[in-house]
Amino acid sequence: MTLGKLAALPAREFSLEMTLTCGQVFHWVRAEAGWLGLIGDRAVYVEQKGETLSCTPGAEECVANYFALDHPLEEIYATFPSDPAMQQALHFCRGMRIIRQPAWECLATFITSSMKQVAHIMQMSHAIRRRFGERVEYAGDALFTYPTPARLAVVSEEALRACSIGYRAKNLLGSARMIAAGEVDLAHVATLDDEAARAELCRLPGVGEKVANCALLFGFERKRAFPIDVWIERVLREIYFARKRRPTTRRLREFSQTYFGENSGYAQQYLFHHARLTWPKARQRARKRQSSRPPC
DNA sequence: CTCCAGGTTCCGG
């Protein structure tokens, strides 16, 4: 890869590393001293040095918007609850931003995310892009856009399964077809309030409450959307409901919507990333033994 | 080899 001169833009309270590795987006790859990826169909290189974010010349505005450099992080942090677990997560993840992803590629990658580790979600994303996306050249490297609903709508389920996505192929294909046919309109979803938008997304196959909330948070700028996955469920149960009778899924959802405030989605991502990177395997095994032991 | 992963859907209490 041969990079020319880069453009610089100010980036206070920002961690590119955290932002790209926290499990919200899955196609950026390390290159040189930074990262190479696509913002929509535009190939971009970015690297951070201190409070400066350098990027491909001409892409400054696009990059600043994508990485949400305008989000007032200090104001957002001020709305987080002040309990120790939340403050530890904040300290650990400071500078991490919820980015503005194109709605469809965000939704689609989370449709393929069920029962998969972050590393494998990346693999699936790249396989789908490489096989069905548009090729974009950048400094001698080849990048691939995420295929549109219309493009995926006309491929076979077998061809999709060749990307090693298993049973998720049927869901991704079904959702692409419904959107391509206009049965669900993502541009319209963007105009709805959170609850209506979530309900509309859940009409798509493979989209339940968790995936819908990921799409709302990462692809529709809904900072209140609070996805509850296995990690967040552990955090809620072991920290916020420790020593209590096992809360129902319903109870966890109610708690998450009242306790974490107006930027609960942001809080959720900090708790998720912190737990995933710092909770040792030993704790997971201990938890496992505990939960499988009969109550006394 | 066994276990588990940023779940959803369907089915029987």
Place this chain on the structure above:
DNA sequence: CCGGAACATGGA
């Protein structure tokens, strides 16, 4: 409303 099971695949 709630708990269980099936669903594919690969990394630990």
